[in-house]
Amino acid sequence: MGNHPREQFDNPVVEWVDSRLPIFTILNKEYGVFPTPKNFNYFWNFGAIAMFMLVTMIVTGIILAMHYTANVNLAFDSVERIMRDVNGGWLLRYIHMNGASFFFIAVYIHIFRGMYYGSYKRPRELLWILGMVIFLLMMATAFIGYVLPWGQMSYWGATVITNLFSAIPYVGEHIVTLMWGGFAVDNPTLTRFFALHYLLPFVIFAVVFLHIWALHVTGSNNPLGIDVKGPQDTIPFNPYYTMKDFFGLIVFVMIYCMFIFYMPDALGHSDNYIPANPLSTPAHIVPEWYFLPFYAMLRAITFNMNVYMLAGLALLAVVLVEFVWRHKPKYLNAPIGFLIFAAGGALALFGFLADMNQDWEIPMSAAEVAPVPAKLGGVLTMFGSIAMLFIMPWLDTHPIRSARFRPLYKATFLLLFVLFVALGYIGSQPADANVAGIPLSVFGLALTGYYFGFFLVILPLLSRFEKGRKLPLSIHEAVLAKKQQFQGVSA
Amino acid sequence: MKARHLIPVLAIAVGAILPLAPASANSGGAEPLVHQDWSFDGPFGTYDKASLQRGLKIYREVCAGCHSLKRVYFRNLEGIGYNEEQIKAIASQYTVQDGPNDEGEMFDRPAKPSDYIPSPFPNDNAAKSANNGALPPDLSLITKAREDGANYVFSLLTGFEAAPHGVEMSETQHWNKYFPGHKISMPPPLSPGQVSYADDGSPETLEQYAKDISHFLTWAADPYMEERKRTGVKVILFLLVFAGIMLGLKKKTWADLH
Amino acid sequence: MSAGANIQNGQHDDGETRRGFMQMLAGAFGAVGLGAFLVPAVNSLNPAKDTLALSTVEVDLSDVPVGGSKTVMWQGKPIFIRHRTAEEITEAEDVDVQTLTDKQTDESRVEKPEWLVVVGVCTHLGCIPQGQKTTDNHGEFGGWFCSCHGSQYDTSGRIRKGPAPKNLAVPPYKFVNDTTIKIG
Incomplete structure (x- = not known):
């Protein structure tokens, strides 16, 4: 060094x-003269904004921890004491409470920006994966933090989410007992959650450091997605992007402050102002909004995957690998491939119907003998949806990065974005909600299907077949062309 | 704006609006709440001190028979416009248990401003057994603990009516059109003329009572609302100016790029 | 920094000074904003409202015999109350104030001569002196003895020997009636 x-x-x-x-x-070197593409748009602010939110959360969190008591009999009261008796305590708590939401807003925009402009692609795969590690750690931290006020949603959220792990075959129950430190969510759970909630942000901080380090090795991507070709393509980070980041940050903080001061509880749930009661579950429990799309995917799997269905899915996977992922089929030819595809689809459908209609009494289709019961299926789907993001750089190998030059990718990706938000809406609704008589979980299943289809089928196919628009020769030329166009309009 | 920009903008707009779509969540068939105009609504809203004081009167004379308000100290009543002497006078009308004294005995003494408002029952089980097994919830946070809390409390208190024909009700249940599931264990608590408003001559109607107590309970749950909103105005104005300066500075910085 | 600003230096000085001014203004706003957050953040660590509300305590003295003592808690600290005997009062009053480390007369330290009320925290390094119980070591001067570093206090709670720099503090209190005091 x-x-x-x-x-x-x-x-x-x-x-x-x-x-x-x-x-x-x-x-x-890294923040003063660091050469940065000159064509960033405002979506490139959100990395700095996320960093600001992390620091805000750590600072307010440390102060709140000094006032908080991690004990089931005192936790709720200590939080109310912060709200009522500690000087300015309500402000600190509202900053922290809404800060979680705004941290996620910043990070979600940051992630979607990366997906839209192809920032996950070579050579930035590791940078992307480190970002996903941060995202996972944030989810864990946020979930654990939501438990600390020990309201009804805290308690039942903790119960439901920790119970997810009981879906793991054989060891699930033991894992859950280990997490709880008892036979239900209770004082030992709260104390260890507090310890972890204090620890994890610093782990996040460390991974953020690696994330930025990796970024400064490869340099930033840009809205055109083309490589920097020389000094004419870049400008020093300071003052150009420091000023731009600061401006964007202040606008973001302004929106954040509107929530803190005028609708501090809008993003939370009113049930969490009722102290935790292990004897009664609220009628309608939902996680915080930033988990809703994933929660909807968890709830979309309402069926057991029996041997027929799994066999069918396995056959479909063979077709996927041979004909979609491989550029040239290695072992199979087209007619055989089609046969396997038809057989797999039929088998999977048969398995599904057999599970739905238990009264048909088809051998080996009983719910009890299904290798992947609905609960495990839901958990696998939820974690799988995040796994998709991790392996995205290898699913999309198209040489063009930015969606600006890939109309098909752009259309399918924006559809994914809309459907992801729709999944969030479905996740927020009661389990028995329906639209025109069709249960919402059916829509949830369809959207989940698109989500996985986008990653596993659409991305590999587009990588092979999408032609894409002509790329500009360099960032410099593109910026110049745009400027001239503007001058032409104004002249 | 060019067409190729339109699609992402549209997608983001749809994405942003979708979650705002009214949730058709069916809360046991309860009717939509009655909406009142509250003085505390909006970014400049404040509490109406006279209404808060009437609300406290209703709490003391009616609600306090069953419901606790255990997170509110007597000293907090400063927030509804009472001075120190008045607060001492109110507190001294209550008895609280203190101790143990030097002999190890618990003893009763008049309440002080630094005491919480005493609860009607020593614990939840006592409260349940005195109320046919139903627990009257603590009211300190009730307007935060219910969706659209102030309107909910108002609606609930004015929403009692005779049960529809053919609905089976037990002795201790009452029909309320705004309560999720309709069957509520609380009997209609308020009736016109029940609490004297002789001090300020406000109408002694059910609606006025319901409005005052909802107002008071909103304050009890959110005593720093006025300070919060006042601070908010300053912060937002500050940030607006700051954002303007930064925008100017950013433009100035970028202007010399060729 | 300079490297960044220098990169393309085509502009005239006029623009440069205006930008310099705006940078200062932005810096000032940033500092004010940060301060506006840090002040309440740090202030939250000061005693909270419930703590402050408990800062007065009433004490019944009727059960303290002449020569006896009572210890009560006030703001998290012990308060020593002693019902002094006639000898103890004379002893305290007869001391030549000029010989004391911390020159205070006994009159200035009591409301009523028979009742001494002091904060029972040694002014040296915060230990609790002995002397409240009759079996305790009262030190050479009949008051209190701090076993941490050997400070000795007299029957008026004044420092007479040892490292403590000041007399035991007298808390603000007043007699509500003949046998009740209100501290704080």
Whole structure:
């Protein structure tokens, strides 16, 4: 590290420190003169905004932790004491409470931006994966944090989510008991959740450091998705993007403050102002909004996967690998492939119908002998949906990054975005809700199907067959062309 | 705006609006709530002190028979416009248990401003056994603990009516059109003329009573609302100016890029 | 920083100074914003409203015999109340104030001579001195003895020997009636 050329600083104190530990040189290199594509749009603000939110959450969280008591008899009261007696406590808590939501808003925009402009692609795969690790850690931290006020939603949310792990065959029940430290969510659970909620943000911070490190190795992607070809394509990070990031940040903070001061409870759930009661479950329990799409996918699996269905799915997977993922089928030819496809589809459908109609009494179709019961199926689907994001760089191998030059990818991706939000809506509704007599879970299943189809089928197919638009020669030329176009309009 | 920009914008718009679509959640067939105009609505809303004080009167004379208000201290009543002497006078009308004293005995003493408002029952089980097995919830947070809390409390208190024909009701149940499931264990608590408003001459009607107590309970759940909204105005204005400066600075910085 | 601003230096000085001014303004706004957040954040660590509300305590003195003591809690600290005997009062009053480390007369430390009310925290490093029980070590001066570092207090709670710099503090209190005091 020490053998990089160091620059001289005019300020003697800075120079003294830097000649012994070159932090100012590093800062200047990574955030001062760091060459950055000159064509970022405002979607590129959200990395810095997410960082701001992380720091805000850690600072307010540390102060709240000083006032909070992690004990089932005192937790709710201590939170109300923060709201009523601690000086400015209500403000700190509302900043923290809404901060979780706004952290997720920033990160979701950041992720969707990365997907839209192909930031996950070579050579930024590891950068993307580190980002997904951060996303997973955030989900864990947010879930655990929501348990701490020990309201009804805290308690029952904790019960339902920890019970997901009981779906794991053989060891599930033991894992859940281990997580609880008892035979239900109780004081040991709360105490360990508090400890983890304090720890995980610092782990996130460490992974963010790696994420930024990886970013500064490859350099940033940009809205055109083409590589930087020379110094004419870039500008120094400071002052151009520091100013732009600050402006975007303040606008974001303004919206955030509108929630803090004018609708502080709008993103939460009123049931969490009722102290936890292990004897009565609220009529309609939902997770926080940022989990809803994944929750909807969990609930979409209402059927057991019996041997027929699994066999059918296995056959379909063979077709997927041979004909969709491989550029040239290796073992099968088209007619045989079609036969396997038809057989797999029929078998899966048969298995589904056999499960739905238990009174047909088809051998090996009873719910009890299904290798993947509905509960496990739901859990696998939910975790699978996040796994899709992790492997996205290898599912989409199209050489063009930005959706601007890939009309088909753009259309299918934006549809995914809309359906993802629709999944969130479905996740927010009661389990028995229906539209025109059709249960919402049917829609949920269809949208879940599209979600997985997008990643497993559409992306590989587009990688092979989408032609894409002509790319500009360089960022510099594209920016110039745009400028001239504007001048032409205004002239 | 060019067509190729239109699609993402449209997608984001749809995505943003979709979750706002009214949830058709069926809460046991309860009717939509009656909506009142509250002085605390909106970004500049404030509490109406006279209404809060009438609300406290209703709480003390009616609700407190069964419902606790255990998170509110007497000293908090400063927030509804009472001064220290008045608060002491109100507190001294209550008895609280203190102790143990030097002999190890618990003893009763008049309440002080630093005491919580005493609850009608020593614990939940006592409350249940005195109310046919139903637990009257604590009211300190009730308007936050129910969706659209103030309107909910108002609607509930004015929503009692005779049960429809053919509906089986037990002795201790009452029909309320706004209660999820309709069958509520609380008997209609308020009736016109029940609480004297001689002090300020407000109408002694069911609606006025319901409005005052809902107002008071909203304050009890959210005592810092006025301070919160006042601070909010300052913060938002500050950020607006700050954003303007940053936008100018950003444009100025970028202007020299060729 | 300079490297960033220098990269394309085509503009005239006029624009440069205006930008410099705007940068300062933005910096000032940023500092104010940060301060506006940090002040309430740090202030939240000050005593909360429930703590402050408990800052007065009433004490019944009728059960303390002459020569006896009583200890009560006030703001998380012990308050020593002693019903002084006539000898103890004379002893306290007869001391030459000029010889004391912390020059205070006995009159200035009591409301009524027979009742001494002091904060029972040694002014050296915060230990609780002995002397409330008759079996305790009262030190050479008949008051209190701090076993941590050997400070000795007299029957008026004044420091007479040892490292403590000041007399035991007298809390704000007043007599509500003959046998009841209100501290705080």
